[in-house]
Amino acid sequence: MKKKIATLAGDGIGPEVMQQALRVLDAVAARFNHQFEYLSAVVGGSAYEKFNSHCPEETLQVCKKADAILFGSVGGPANEQHLPKWKNCEAASILQLRKQFAFNINIRPIHIFPSLTSISPLKNELIDKGVDILIFRELCGDIYFGKHEMIEENKLRTAKDEAVYNEEQIHCIAIAAFEAAKLRGKKVVSVDKANVLATSKLWREIVVEIAKQYPEIELSHMLVDNCAMQLVLNPMQFDVILTANLFGDILSDLAAALTGSVGLTASASLNAQGFGLYEPSGGSAPDIAGKNIANPVAQILSAALLLHHSFGMVAEAQAIQDAVKQTLQAGIFTKDLVRGNQSAVSTIEFTHHIIKLV
Ligand code: IPM
Ligand code: MG
Secondary structure (H helix, E strand, O other): OEEEEEEEEEOOOHHHHHHHHHHHHHHHHHHHOOEEEEEEOOOOHHHHHHHOOOOOHHHHHHHHHOOEEEEEEOOOOHHHOOOOOOOOHHHHHHHHHHHHOOOOEEEEEEEOOHHHHHHOOOOHHHOOOOOEEEEEEEOOOEOOOOOEEEEEEOOEEEEEEOOEOOHHHHHHHHHHHHHHHHOOOOEEEEEEOOOOOHHHHHHHHHHHHHHOOOOOOEEEEEEHHHHHHHHHHOHHHOOEEEEOHHHHHHHHHHHHHHOOOHHHOEEEEEOOOOOEEEEEOOOOOHHHOOOOOOOOHHHHHHHHHHHHHHHOOHHHHHHHHHHHHHHHHOOOOOHHHOOOOOOOOOHHHHHHHHHHHO
């Protein structure tokens, strides 16, 4: 197959981990006889430097020409947030792309690798039977895309953020979650705050309606505060988690932390037409950028998700996932995964091991 991939490496560790993902994709292309053409474009602070915009029109045009988007990470150091280059950088780049392409479905797989249970912050007995959760987060609605305002009310500085959901948005993400559950543990936990929020009441109503089409799936509802607690107390109970934009943002970070390193989790954002953007769940980690120590796993697994969801290359995606698993099983770790007196390999060397196994 011949495919075009837009590569938006971004800031911080983005460019170096992107480079590793492309090395892995090249190895897959050689083994499975595909041709991948990479269309590189700027985003985030690096785009601002060149175009005075975090998500310039030039970049959107490149994305439109591609069959899928592989995204790195954006954002700058905490002590430089006041600079125009970094001010509002994340929202202006990634939220812009989500809105532009209507990426309503966000999938965040949370997997604790058996070889890495010792670096999970959880006790071993809580995860020993394996943690394998798929989080489905709605990505284009909720409080993220409602009206945001800072006003003066009764002589007090006041801020308002509007949360909006329509039934179509909920329907779309719920169907995606139920379809995925059919192919795995057949359990969906829908997470909301229906004891308080109108958006959550509608959420629950729609999810219950859709569940009727899926009698083989066991649906349960969980309030978001309880879900945060359950993820820590008993993460093995979860199969598919279905939730709204803001809750999904928070719960997916919590769940990613359970794996032991934010450098391990990838994500896919899809629209109704099946066009997708793939990115690591973690941030740009400017403090370790350019040192050849960053963990490339999240970016490499994002490339695997891209092959699977955008190109239907299931065996190719599996080959990457297996290579990552085997590399970790062999005790080959980047710095973030090392504990005690174990030694770490560099970003480039780690990828080299994966490539040998692809
Ligand atoms: C994420 C990020 C973004 C979000 C930020 C950078 C706007 O935290 O993808 O989870 O909140 O969605
Ligand atoms: Mg987040």
